[in-house]
Amino acid sequence: MKEYVITSESVTEGHPDKICDQISDAILDNLIAQDPDSRVAIECLVTTGTVHIAGEVTTRGFFDAQRIARQVLKDIGYTDPRFGMDCEDAGVWISIHEQSRDISQGVTENSSKEQGAGDQGMMYGYACNETKELMPLPIILAHRLTEKLAEVRKNKQIKGLGPDGKSQVSVEYQDNVPKRITAVVIAQQHIEEISEEYLRKEILEKVIVPVCKEYLDESTKVHINATGRFVIGGPEGDTGVTGRKIIVDSYGGVGRHGGGAFSGKDPSKVDRSGAYMARYIAKNVVAAGLADKCEIQLSYAIGIAHPTSIGVECFGTNKVPEEKISQLIFENFNMTPRGIVETLKLKRPIYKKTASYGHFGRNDSDFSWEKTDKAETLKQAAALKSESR
Numbered sequence: 001m002k003e004y005v006i007t008s009e010s011v012t013e014g015h016p017d018k019i020c021d022q023i024s025d026a027i028l029d030n031l032i033a034q035d036p037d038s039r040v041a042i043e044c045l046v047t048t049g050t051v052h053i054a055g056e057v058t059t060r061g062f063f064d065a066q067r068i069a070r071q072v073l074k075d076i077g078y079t080d081p082r083f084g085m086d087c088e089d090a091g092v093w094i095s096i097h098e099q100s101r102d103i104s105q106g107v108t109e110n111s112s113k114e115q116g117a118g119d120q121g122m123m124y125g126y127a128c129n130e131t132k133e134l135m136p137l138p139i140i141l142a143h144r145l146t147e148k149l150a151e152v153r154k155n156k157q158i159k160g161l162g163p164d165g166k167s168q169v170s171v172e173y174q175d176n177v178p179k180r181i182t183a184v185v186i187a188q189q190h191i192e193e194i195s196e197e198y199l200r201k202e203i204l205e206k207v208i209v210p211v212c213k214e215y216l217d218e219s220t221k222v223h224i225n226a227t228g229r230f231v232i233g234g235p236e237g238d239t240g241v242t243g244r245k246i247i248v249d250s251y252g253g254v255g256r257h258g259g260g261a262f263s264g265k266d267p268s269k270v271d272r273s274g275a276y277m278a279r280y281i282a283k284n285v286v287a288a289g290l291a292d293k294c295e296i297q298l299s300y301a302i303g304i305a306h307p308t309s310i311g312v313e314c315f316g317t318n319k320v321p322e323e324k325i326s327q328l329i330f331e332n333f334n335m336t337p338r339g340i341v342e343t344l345k346l347k348r349p350i351y352k353k354t355a356s357y358g359h360f361g362r363n364d365s366d367f368s369w370e371k372t373d374k375a376e377t378l379k380q381a382a383a384l385k386s387e388s389r
Helices: 016-034 065-076 101-107 137-154 196-215 270-287 322-332 337-344 375-387
Strands: 003-011 039-047 050-058 091-097 121-128 161-174 177-190 221-224 293-300 309-313
Touching: 003 137, 003 177, 016 039, 016 050, 016 065, 050 065, 065 091, 121 270, 137 161, 137 177, 137 196, 177 196, 196 221, 270 293, 270 322, 270 337, 270 375, 309 322, 322 375
Parallel strands: 050 091, 177 221
Antiparallel strands: 003 161, 039 050, 121 293, 161 177, 293 309
């Protein structure tokens, strides 16, 4: 029997890096709502008491970046200076200019050519059949834990919690099937007056057990605020930057990652839209029963519409040859930037909610890349091709 452990982590919406992702995507949403063709590449940095916003924007819309940033901080729960940031008093610094014309001329559609990719690079999508979301179990559990931490903070089921927090889950696999959790790690910010003893009891009872009970046993190790204290948190405890949680955002370390971040980028940037399409393809391949696991790699050149390469890896779990799966992908998915945007309806203000708890494996109708509407077509086409041989 082959045994191994996979570990994934997640962070709450109040983590400094996630503050930045949400501000960047909130600005993107605001602009796309006004002008769906907006070109946006927004970066954010937060540290004690300050928010720094920079980037490139070309749009027919108007936005107040300072107001948007303060609203995001308020929505997260940064309304108390004790948590390292106050939405009312934080300083907001802005440096935004127009998108480079050299980039724009390669991306903008004209009468002679299609819309080109907004940058070069490679993107990966992944799916597997070990959860109903067709995602790896460790990252799904890690996200559910941080979502639960935010829930018990906001509804005050556990008193004295701050917005900043993390989770980490280690899952033991036997013959490629997840069997049990070997370890759960929680770090949760809290006010000075709350004891660690109270916090550990409440988090175990109201967060960890409800989320993980199916996979817990007497040997599972649980670590809650392992340093013994987590009062200084948020931007006061750690500087945050947009795009620094790319593994949290994707598959928790299972499968590969092209390196490009998602948040703050409009869908002409294939770092984002290409990764969404790769997930859409991989998920439909698995949902069709063509493989138990599927990883898709797409690569692009700036200004060029069609991918420079398309890779399929099923890790030996494919039920039909990978060459056949590749052919079905070419026949059933439009992987040009324009095709991706139209297929997944990406010119919508849907991005802020992607910036916390993962871009994939979410049960939300706006997450169009999570649909499995191509699965039956792929299944039937694979069967027909098998019969014709």
